Amino acid sequence: MTDTTVAVLGTGIMGAPMATNLAAAGFKVRAWNRTRAKAEPLAGRGVEIADTPHDAVAGADFVLTMLPDGTIVHEVMASARPGGAVWLQMGTVGLDWTVKLAALAAESGIPFVDAPVLGTKQPAEQGKLTVLASGPEELKDRCAPVFDAIGGRTIWVGPAGAGSKLKLVANAWVLALTNGTAESVRLAGQLGLDPKLFLDAISGGALDSPYAHAKGGAMISGELSLSFATSLAAKDAQLVLDAAGGEIDLGGVRAALTHLKAAIDAGHGDEDMAALYYGTR
DSSP states (O other): OTTOEEEEEOOSTTHHHHHHHHHHTTOEEEEEOSSHHHHGGGGGGTEEEOSSHHHHHTTOSEEEEOOSSHHHHHHHHHHHOOSSOEEEEOSOOOHHHHHHHHHHHHHHTOOEEEOOEEOOHHHHHHTOEEEEEESOGGGHHHHHHHHHHHEEEEEEEESTTHHHHHHHHHHHHHHHHHHHHHHHHHHHHHTTOOTHHHHHHHTTSTTOOHHHHHHHHHHHHOOOOOSSBHHHHHHHHHHHHHHHTTSSOOHHHHHHHHHHHHHIIIIITTSBGGGGGGGGO
16 A cells, blocks of 8 residues: 555544554655644554645545534645545534535545445554445545554445435444433432442343443542544534434433533543433532
């Protein structure tokens, strides 16, 4: 892959390990981040740090965007205007922004693949993300080596936009599960039980979930090692509700958003989304 260049725009908690894994797989990787200092550590991992988005995408074969929201992605890509590259839009931006970004790609004459991922910090570091790819069928083989370098599994969902739809469906489940875990942990304490008993009770049975143990354990210990920020989880919860459009009652997601907002108001916005627990008080 030494002749293939990937520009990674956005080197946060997800983008940085993705860039690292691409470089380890033999790609030429250029990375840009709005705060350059956050990208600098990648220089020691075989990644070239660019000063501007335009510098990053110049001559690239692929441009991978992993930025916080659609507004930022649009601004960055409108200024970068890559030519001849395939645009891999891998952040979670919601349905409306995915349509707008696809339109920008069409105006710029570049192929667009909507490919958000399932997984957070640790799977990203391990190259075990699940890629929910959607876009032109003829790009599957071309994109496969890039997706294989950052993920353990790629699902091609359909036309561009379908990947973002499936990501929101999965996020609805993750949010409801996190919120349900927080409520059960909180209720156990309120009833005078050791909350660890709840995790013991579901362990090994049909109700078990590794995710519940991970987030529940963090809630109980108070050790909220950052995997996915509470503020970003709240953003994603709103995107899920926006996609539903009031046509269905996503009560679990609404409850999660309420608790996430309460946790943010209490100063936990930059902590892991397990901090949702603090919003149940």
